[in-house]
Amino acid sequence: MTPDRLRLLVPVMALAALLAGVFYMQPRAASYNGLNLLLNLAVPIALATIAQMLIMAVNDLDLSMGAFVSFVACVTATYLKDAPALGLLILAASVVIYAGLGVIIHLRNLPAIVVTLGMSFVWTGLAVLILPAPGGSSPDWLRGLMTVKPPLVPMAIVASVLIALVAHLLVMRSTLGVRIRALGGNARTVARSGTSVIATRAAAYALAAVFAILAGMALVGLTTSADANIALRYTLLSIAGVILGGGEFIGGRVSPIGAVIGALTLTLAGSFLSFLRISPDWQIGAQGAILILVLALRLLFNRLEARR
Amino acid sequence: MKLLNRPWAWSFLAAALVWLATVWVTRGAASGGLTEAALTFAAFSVLVGIGQMFVITLGPGNIDLSVPATMTLAGTLALKLMDGAPGMVIPGLLVTLGVGIAVGLANYALIKALRIPPIIATLSMSFIIQSIAIWSNRGIRIKPPASLAEFSTSSTLAVPNVALVALAVSIAAWVLLNRTVYGRQVAAIGQSLPAARMAGVPVDGVRLATYVLCATLAALAGFLLSCFSGGAALNMGNEYLLMSIAVVVIGGSAVAGGDSNVPGIWGAGLFMFLIVSMLNTYQFQAGYRLILTGLIIIAVILLASGRKGGRP
Numbered sequence: 001m002t003p004d005r006l007r008l009l010v011p012v013m014a015l016a017a018l019l020a021g022v023f024y025m026q027p028r029a030a031s032y033n034g035l036n037l038l039l040n041l042a043v044p045i046a047l048a049t050i051a052q053m054l055i056m057a058v059n060d061l062d063l064s065m066g067a068f069v070s071f072v073a074c075v076t077a078t079y080l081k082d083a084p085a086l087g088l089l090i091l092a093a094s095v096v097i098y099a100g101l102g103v104i105i106h107l108r109n110l111p112a113i114v115v116t117l118g119m120s121f122v123w124t125g126l127a128v129l130i131l132p133a134p135g136g137s138s139p140d141w142l143r144g145l146m147t148v149k150p151p152l153v154p155m156a157i158v159a160s161v162l163i164a165l166v167a168h169l170l171v172m173r174s175t176l177g178v179r180i181r182a183l184g185g186n187a188r189t190v191a192r193s194g195t196s197v198i199a200t201r202a203a204a205y206a207l208a209a210v211f212a213i214l215a216g217m218a219l220v221g222l223t224t225s226a227d228a229n230i231a232l233r234y235t236l237l238s239i240a241g242v243i244l245g246g247g248e249f250i251g252g253r254v255s256p257i258g259a260v261i262g263a264l265t266l267t268l269a270g271s272f273l274s275f276l277r278i279s280p281d282w283q284i285g286a287q288g289a290i291l292i293l294v295l296a297l298r299l300l301f302n303r304l305e306a307r308r
Numbered sequence: 309m310k311l312l313n314r315p316w317a318w319s320f321l322a323a324a325l326v327w328l329a330t331v332w333v334t335r336g337a338a339s340g341g342l343t344e345a346a347l348t349f350a351a352f353s354v355l356v357g358i359g360q361m362f363v364i365t366l367g368p369g370n371i372d373l374s375v376p377a378t379m380t381l382a383g384t385l386a387l388k389l390m391d392g393a394p395g396m397v398i399p400g401l402l403v404t405l406g407v408g409i410a411v412g413l414a415n416y417a418l419i420k421a422l423r424i425p426p427i428i429a430t431l432s433m434s435f436i437i438q439s440i441a442i443w444s445n446r447g448i449r450i451k452p453p454a455s456l457a458e459f460s461t462s463s464t465l466a467v468p469n470v471a472l473v474a475l476a477v478s479i480a481a482w483v484l485l486n487r488t489v490y491g492r493q494v495a496a497i498g499q500s501l502p503a504a505r506m507a508g509v510p511v512d513g514v515r516l517a518t519y520v521l522c523a524t525l526a527a528l529a530g531f532l533l534s535c536f537s538g539g540a541a542l543n544m545g546n547e548y549l550l551m552s553i554a555v556v557v558i559g560g561s562a563v564a565g566g567d568s569n570v571p572g573i574w575g576a577g578l579f580m581f582l583i584v585s586m587l588n589t590y591q592f593q594a595g596y597r598l599i600l601t602g603l604i605i606i607a608v609i610l611l612a613s614g615r616k617g618g619r620p
Contacts, residue, residue: 288433
């Protein structure tokens with residue numbers, strides 16, 4: 001097995017173990033509707049995780065992910081429903097802003113953590129201006145898309161597979177994806193190869209914005225309304241998802257398929273605990289424990305790999 | 309000007325400008341109250357900021373995301389133990405320090421044992437700490453002992469007591485960073501980990517001590533904050549995650565580590581509070597206030613980086 005495949009094995013095992021646990025506790029969950037209910041909130045998280053992964057691929061970190069997804073949710077639940085053209089324009093502008101952030105961060109050699117930290121205030125502020133109180137509603141086509149019932153396999157799983165596939169092709173197979181990961185691995189090599197480092201970073205940021213926008217839209221499609229704080233926890237969840245799925249903070253080492261699996265695992269962890277009748281007090285703690293457990297397993301695997 | 313070459317001068321300059329802009333609008337009517345409030349709230353940011361600064365000084369990738377959870381847990385447990393009894397102040401403080409040391413040790417144990425980046429170790433840890441705080445708190449708000457509430461909300465010689473505590477901690481931190489072997493070792497590790505190791509710096513010991521120091525300061529800040537605000541709340545640490553990082557960077561410490569300074573944290577802490585109160589004074593809507601806060605943070609970072617850009 002290649003090291004990359006081996007790396008994917010731990011998150012896959014973690015997800016399988018959790019699923020088995022859930023099915024054992026609650027056999028009725030192993031049905032079309034059960035699975036859909038368990039996993040449909042994982043779809044926006046998976047998209048946000050892919051977005052975070054793209055930023056992490058160029059050795060940066062986006063601490064405004066949750067605020068940005070919330071902002072998109074607010075735009076989707078208001079402008080995109082009532083004035084689709086204006087809504088699209090706003091979303092397109094936010095992609096341009098993200099690309100601009102990439103350029104500024106690169107040109108002035110700024111710490112991405114701090115710039116995105118500042119941006120998190122900006123996005124939340126904009127979201128509060130758009131929706132001062134929770135409300136709005138989902139565009140009908142979006143609601144329809146998120147609640148569609150494909151035969152045999154529930155939408156949550158179809159969507160997850162689709163997201164993983166598209167992200168995999170984009171990040172692992174396309175020229176742009178290779179350049180983005182190369183930038184994280186060794187920026188000088190990218191520059192020497194004649195590729196514009198600035199353009200590559202801007203592209204990574206813009207692409208991340210596109211996935212984050214999809215996350216916000218998917219979220220509104222599921223919840224049918226929005227508020228300015230709807231997705232704030234996505235910042236930490238998305239970082240945790242990338243790491244869980246085998247990504248690294250530096251070196252451009254990321255795995256889109258792993259990231260989607262990581263997002264699914266984190267979502268399932270919550271349900272698993274409620275099936276175990278563990279008090280909700282411990283839910284967050286258990287997510288932390290699962291994260292630690294998976295990382296411990298990965299270390300064990302790396303050791304075994306090294307010994308061979 | 310020599311003074312402006314100091315990395316921390318800019319944060320004080322920014323804080324002073326914002327202070328003037330606010331006082332000018334209120335025609336000086338609120339200058340006393342504003343200064344006192346700024347010193348009080350800056351004190352909390354400074355306490356968590358100093359801890360975070362030591363961690364960030366350790367070099368790229370070092371950051372403690374468990375600061376808010378540690379604050380909450382320390383405040384919750386200490387107030388629960390004291391239960392408003394005046395004689396329990398010392399045990400309460402001991403619990404606070406105990407929480408800090410335990411969290412710091414656990415954080416570094418994770419980093420070392422699992423060889424994971426500090427950001428993810430402290431993140432996972434903070435999930436667990438948060439759960440312990442939720443479990444022990446149960447939404448009940450226990451009042452602090454009267455003496456502590458009195459101490460944390462009053463002033464000595466027109467300076468808020470919490471600011472005096474933070475000042476004492478800052479001076480100790482300055483001495484620790486600049487005048488002790490430990491502080492020099494922290495900076496050395498931040499500048500080059502391999503070089504520090506070759507030079508015989510006990511890297512693991514120094515890093516462990518730094519994470520313990522950071523968690524302990526966070527716990528102390530949480531303890532003071534919960535006494536100041538009349539009880540611990542589960543969300544009381546939330547804004548201090550961003551704050552602890554922001555004050556370090558705006559204060560002129562290098563984000564890549566190895567080059568930090570203590571005074572800048574005070575300037576940045578005052579600046580961060582004054583910005584919000586200035587926007588409040590100008591009666592901006594909440595949304596505009598947030599947007600401006602964000603843009604100003606980014607602008608300050610841009611300015612600060614331009615200054616460094618001049619160097620070869």
